[in-house]
Amino acid sequence: MNDSVSYDTLIPNNVNLSSDRRLQRALEDWQPKFINWWRGSGPSDFLDREVYLRTAVGVESGKWAKFDFVKMPEYRWGILLAPQEEDRTIPFGEHKGEPVWQDVPGEYRGLLRRLLVIQGDTEPASVEQQRFLGHMAPSLFDMRNVFQVNVEEGRHLWAMVYLLHKYFGRDGREEAEMLLKRTSGNEDRPRILGAFNEQTPDWLSFFMFTSFTDRDGKMQLESLAQSGFDPLSRTCRFMVTEEGHHMFVGKSGVERILDRTCHMMNEAGVNDPADVGRIRDLKVMDLPMLQRKMNFHFSVTLDLFGSEISTNAANAFNSGIKGRFQETKIDDDHQLHNDSYPVMVLKDDKFSMEDVPAITALNARLIDDYIADCQTVVDAWNAVIMRHNIDFELVLPHRSFNRQQGMFTGAYVSPGGILLNEATWRAKQYDFLPSNEDLEYILSLMKPMTEPGKFAPWISPPKNGVGGKPGDFEYVRIAA
Ligand SMILES: [Fe+2]
Numbered sequence: 191m192n193d194s195v196s197y198d199t200l201i202p203n204n205v206n207l208s209s210d211r212r213l214q215r216a217l218e219d220w221q222p223k224f225i226n227w228w229r230g231s232g233p234s235d236f237l238d239r240e241v242y243l244r245t246a247v248g249v250e251s252g253k254w255a256k257f258d259f260v261k262m263p264e265y266r267w268g269i270l271l272a273p274q275e276e277d278r279t280i281p282f283g284e285h286k287g288e289p290v291w292q293d294v295p296g297e298y299r300g301l302l303r304r305l306l307v308i309q310g311d312t313e314p315a316s317v318e319q320q321r322f323l324g325h326m327a328p329s330l331f332d333m334r335n336v337f338q339v340n341v342e343e344g345r346h347l348w349a350m351v352y353l354l355h356k357y358f359g360r361d362g363r364e365e366a367e368m369l370l371k372r373t374s375g376n377e378d379r380p381r382i383l384g385a386f387n388e389q390t391p392d393w394l395s396f397f398m399f400t401s402f403t404d405r406d407g408k409m410q411l412e413s414l415a416q417s418g419f420d421p422l423s424r425t426c427r428f429m430v431t432e433e434g435h436h437m438f439v440g441k442s443g444v445e446r447i448l449d450r451t452c453h454m455m456n457e458a459g460v461n462d463p464a465d466v467g468r469i470r471d472l473k474v475m476d477l478p479m480l481q482r483k484m485n486f487h488f489s490v491t492l493d494l495f496g497s498e499i500s501t502n503a504a505n506a507f508n509s510g511i512k513g514r515f516q517e518t519k520i521d522d523d524h525q526l527h528n529d530s531y532p533v534m535v536l537k538d539d540k541f542s543m544e545d546v547p548a549i550t551a552l553n554a555r556l557i558d559d560y561i562a563d564c565q566t567v568v569d570a571w572n573a574v575i576m577r578h579n580i581d582f583e584l585v586l587p588h589r590s591f592n593r594q595q596g597m598f599t600g601a602y603v604s605p606g607g608i609l610l611n612e613a614t615w616r617a618k619q620y621d622f623l624p625s626n627e628d629l630e631y632i633l634s635l636m637k638p639m640t641e642p643g644k645f646a647p648w649i650s651p652p653k654n655g656v657g658g659k660p661g662d663f664e665y666v667r668i669a670a
């Protein structure tokens with residue numbers, strides 16, 4: 191099949207949109223509403239500036255993107271699906287081995303629509319959360335990166351809207367409208383999931399969000415990429431490609447912060463990471479505060495996975511709609527009729543492992559896979575601290591810490607996994623989670639740096655530039 195993207199139309203696509211006039215008209219009707227939303231809720235200002243952005247121009251690995259200067263509202267958002275695999279069969283669930291569906295099976299219509307809407311809602315939400323970051327970017331390189339993440343989240347919204355429009359008729363069109371009407375943090379019409387109504391008020395929050403919350407996005411997309419509904423699978427496979435960069439921005443952003451903090455501590459002869467007063471005098475981010483920020487973002491993100499033990503997840507799996515992370519690489523029958531899975535539970539004030547039917551423990555399993563993935567990130571961060579010979583280790587908090595969803599809701603547990611009573615927990619709250627003072631300190635550092643090649647004093651330059659350009663390249667033509 192031909193995977194090239196047609197760019198001569200209003201909506202770039204590789205789904206032969208022009209052959210379906212009704213769909214094309216419906217999407218062309220939605221497009222100006224999207225642009226309107228972008229102008230009102232997307233990045234604040236900088237809309238008339240040229241930004242050195244990556245645009246997807248194909249879906250083949252290795253040569254799928256090109257870099258060029260674009261004004262964000264003129265970005266070529268489009269509909270891109272990974273190539274169709276010939277003779278693909280449903281990899282799991284009760285339809286395992288049957289040919290994949292090219293249309294929505296009637297009995298799973300409601301389930302699929304709900305999954306698309308929940309995934310779709312997170313995409314514009316994150317753009318809304320990040321809309322003020324351009325004003326306090328630590329460099330033009332970083333400013334370009336947040337805008338890149340933003341336009342690609344916009345494209346992910348397009349991806350879900352395409353599926354809703356094409357396969358769900360009038361209901362789908364209504365849901366697509368609603369995706370532009372809910373707003374992150376809005377009291378009357380908030381975004382669907384909690385973490386997507388939190389603020390991303392500063393760059394540390396952004397780097398933590400892209401490290402942890404975009405990584406949840408990856409886990410969800412990888413599970414949906416297994417779907418027996420082939421258009422969803424192909425859509426998600428391509429979205430995962432773009433997601434890689436978002437997580438890289440987060441992981442490398444925190445690495446650069448750690449590098450700068452440790453470097454300045456060594457230069458000033460401050461050995462004790464807890465000597466916060468002196469470290470903050472250096473205008474860098476102290477390590478205990480980075481730990482608290484991580485505790486916050488990690489725990490809030492775990493809440494996105496839903497209940498650890500879940501019949502909804504079991505249904506989605508049985509139906510062949512949502513699989514496990516790397517389903518096809520798992521060595522079992524992919525139906526889970528008789529399998530069990532060990533799940534951590536809190537019973538009689540003690541944590542223990544309990545074997546439960548694997549089919550009900552799919553969310554718990556996805557959380558395990560997610561935590562393992564996060565641990566590799568934290569290991570890389572600790573390697574930076576170690577390189578500077580500073581005696582401090584970042585540690586992922588316990589999965590039951592600070593949870594508002596799932597089986598640990600309401601438990602008072604320290605980040606280290608010690609069960610506390612409420613009073614003790616509250617008394618130590620600001621050892622565990624960022625205080626207002628922390629957040630104000632972070633904000634006080636957020637002075638923009640817009641000179642090409644210069645970086646704010648709290649973060650080191652990146653090892654490499656982006657899109658084949660050096661670090662001191664003028665990634666955003668700021669003086670219009
Ligand atoms: Fe996304």
Ligand SMILES: [Fe+2]
Pocket residue numbers: 343404407433436
């Ligand atoms: Fe993302």
